[in-house]
Structure formats: structure tokens, C-alpha cells
Amino acid sequence: MxxxxxxxxxxxxxxxxxxxxxxxxxxxxxxxxxxxxxxxxxxxxxxxxxxxxxxxxxxxxxxxxxxxxxxxxxxxxxxxxxxxxxxxxxxxxxxxxxxxxxxxxxxxxxxxxxxxxxxxxxxxxxxxxxxxxxxxxxxxxxxATTISLLRELLARGDGGGAPEEDVQKVLTADQKALLRCVYQHRGLCRIAAARGEYECLWAPGVVCDMQWGWERTPEECRRSGKAPGDRRDRLRWIYVVKDLTEAGLFEAQAKGYYALTEQGWRVAHDLGDASTPH
Incomplete structure (x- = not known):
């Protein structure tokens, strides 16, 4: 050992x-x-x-x-x-x-x-x-270390038993929340920038896509007089998408979209239904 x-x-x-x-x-x-x-x-x-x-x-x-x-x-x-x-x-x-x-x-x-x-x-x-x-x-x-552990688990198919429980222990709470969310809505999310803002995660919702973290540019803050937002929160969710992509659960598509892979669908399915706090 x-x-x-x-x-x-x-x-x-x-x-x-x-x-x-x-x-x-x-x-x-x-x-x-x-x-x-x-x-x-x-x-x-x-x-x-x-x-x-x-x-x-x-x-x-x-x-x-x-x-x-x-x-x-x-x-x-x-x-x-x-x-x-x-x-x-x-x-x-x-x-x-x-x-x-x-x-x-x-x-x-x-x-x-x-x-x-x-x-x-x-x-x-x-x-x-x-x-x-x-x-x-x-x-x-x-x-990087978390993704290394996750990829190792996802790659295992040696007859040692389904890895669902092991995978769920490695996934972070944020990763689980996003996987559950996109699973419920066509398996897609997007990283894009609204006018006057930096790129952020747009996660699917019942009526329309919602920003999970946002940040306005300095120019937009001066023009509108509005608050700048939260950079750490914005980057937090972008990193979740990037990490899940590196792990093989998402794949990048055109126009900033990210889609669940076959393995991503399976992992998201095994997570079950739950609320998606963000």
C-alpha cells in the first residue's frame, strides 16, 4: 500500500x-x-x-x-x-x-x-x-491533481466494478452542480461575453441561459455606473468547465459551446437529480 x-x-x-x-x-x-x-x-x-x-x-x-x-x-x-x-x-x-x-x-x-x-x-x-x-x-x-485523479478513475474499465461512487468522490461540488444542470437541459453550456462584460459561464435554465459568475469591464462600469461584479466567481465557473473538458466529460464546440461527451452523460446520469446551487 x-x-x-x-x-x-x-x-x-x-x-x-x-x-x-x-x-x-x-x-x-x-x-x-x-x-x-x-x-x-x-x-x-x-x-x-x-x-x-x-x-x-x-x-x-x-x-x-x-x-x-x-x-x-x-x-x-x-x-x-x-x-x-x-x-x-x-x-x-x-x-x-x-x-x-x-x-x-x-x-x-x-x-x-x-x-x-x-x-x-x-x-x-x-x-x-x-x-x-x-x-x-x-x-x-x-x-491539475484533481483532474489527474478523475481521469484515472474514468479510464478504468478493467472489470473491477463500476467506478461511479469513486468518481463522485473526486468530483467537486461545483463540478457536480454543473453536470446536473446541463444534464437536465440538452447537455450544453457556453462560455461567452455579454456586451460590456468579460467571458463567463452561461448555464442552461428553464426559461433562458443564466450567468454563473459575471464581471463588467472597467469601461462599462464607468459608462453605466454599475458594480464590476466578482472576478473570482466568474473564473471559478470557467475553470469548472475547462477542468471537466480536460477530464473528458465535456467537449468544446463552435461558438463557445461545451457539450457532454458520452462519458459525461453517463457520469451526470449517475449523479442523479438534485438542486444546482451556484
Whole structure:
């Protein structure tokens, strides 16, 4: 079974995700940089709290369905899979939770795990800041990692069982919302710009297409006196479309349209009917 930072962070997308995915993540720039930051942090620890190996912090691969007693790690994985950069507080809570687990369960833990909790917490806080810094510098890699996991699952057709549940665990809430929406309306959405605005996602509705995120140009704001809108929200939904396209669930068509592929129809169908918040 795979172990280390990659397995601890990303776990398994359900219980059937092959170890090969985690092996490939070991070469991902994000996880490489996180590992280097951890090694640098460990090298700077005082002698009396030396950590023989950074992997003592990550002794096991923990599957998603084993996280009931690991709420901090669950929150961390949720942020990663939503393509959000976890805060240093989220990192710290997950690291401290893991420290407590190793302290309570390891037969012969390193000195680091025998420190008073307050002292260990201070050291882990410094590591959390380093990890947050690394992730902030590589924000786009979160999306790339999520898509890598999703494409691996979608490509599996080896008789190991239908991957629907695994796929749904990897899809973000935004991706599910858009898939459900387009499934209900001819399988199409569009990225286009209204007059005086930048490109945004137009998702189908009962009466007409609706903007999911919008932003006016500076010239239009000056002319109309209206608010500029929200760039992050506008780009958020554009990235959802682009990521689903890269994963093979959408395909680009003429005039900015995106259509569900055959695989996209199947995944959207398996999601079932639900509201589509945005």
C-alpha cells in the first residue's frame, strides 16, 4: 500500500483507486515541493526533538471511508479536492491530529512524538506555514491533481466494478452542480461575453441561459455606473468547465459551446437529480 505525504493528503478516491495514481503523484511538482519544504523544516528542528524521517508524520494511507475519527484530515482533503488552498490553520490542525495519532499508536515513536503537545504544536505550526506558502505558489496544481485523479478513475474499465461512487468522490461540488444542470437541459453550456462584460459561464435554465459568475469591464462600469461584479466567481465557473473538458466529460464546440461527451452523460446520469446551487 502506498504511504507518505501523497497518500496522507489525497488518500484514495474510494477504496479501489490504484496505488499507481499515488505513485505518479510522488513526481507531481506540488508534492515534490511539499516534501522538500518538510525536509527543510525537519532539518531545522532542535537536536532534542529530531525526527529520524519525515515519513514518521505520514505512516499510513488512510482511505476516505476511514476518516470518521479524523475530522481535520477530512477537512484538508475536502479543501484540496475543491481546488482551494488550505489555510495554515487547516494544515496545522491536520498535522497536529496526525501527531496525536502517531503518539498514541506507534510502538517506539521518535523523540518528536514524545514532546509536550504545546511544544510539538509550535513546531507543527511552522511546518503548516511552509506548506501553505508552497500551495499558494502552486494554486493551479490543485486543479491539475484533481483532474489527474478523475481521469484515472474514468479510464478504468478493467472489470473491477463500476467506478461511479469513486468518481463522485473526486468530483467537486461545483463540478457536480454543473453536470446536473446541463444534464437536465440538452447537455450544453457556453462560455461567452455579454456586451460590456468579460467571458463567463452561461448555464442552461428553464426559461433562458443564466450567468454563473459575471464581471463588467472597467469601461462599462464607468459608462453605466454599475458594480464590476466578482472576478473570482466568474473564473471559478470557467475553470469548472475547462477542468471537466480536460477530464473528458465535456467537449468544446463552435461558438463557445461545451457539450457532454458520452462519458459525461453517463457520469451526470449517475449523479442523479438534485438542486444546482451556484
Amino acid at each position: 502506498a504511504s507518505g505525504i501523497e497518500a496522507w493528503l489525497f488518500g484514495y478516491a474510494g477504496t479501489k483507486l490504484a496505488n499507481g495514481v499515488l505513485e505518479r503523484l510522488r513526481g507531481d511538482k506540488l508534492t515534490v515541493d511539499l516534501r522538500r519544504a518538510t525536509e527543510k523544516w525537519a532539518a531545522q528542528l532542535p537536536d532534542h526533538v529530531a525526527l529520524a524521517s519525515i515519513y514518521a508524520l505520514f505512516p499510513d494511507a488512510i482511505a476516505d471511508d476511514e476518516l470518521a475519527e479524523r475530522p481535520a484530515l477530512m477537512r484538508l482533503r475536502f479543501d484540496l479536492r475543491q481546488s482551494n488552498v488550505p489555510t495554515d490553520e487547516v494544515w496545522h490542525e491536520a498535522l497536529l491530529e496526525q501527531w496525536r495519532f502517531v503518539r498514541a499508536n506507534a510502538r517506539d515513536p521518535d523523540d518528536f512524538f514524545q514532546l509536550p503537545e504545546a511544544e510539538a504544536s509550535r513546531h507543527l505550526s511552522a511546518l503548516a506555514v511552509k506548506w501553505h506558502t508552497v500551495c499558494s505558489q502552486h494554486e493551479a496544481l490543485f486543479r
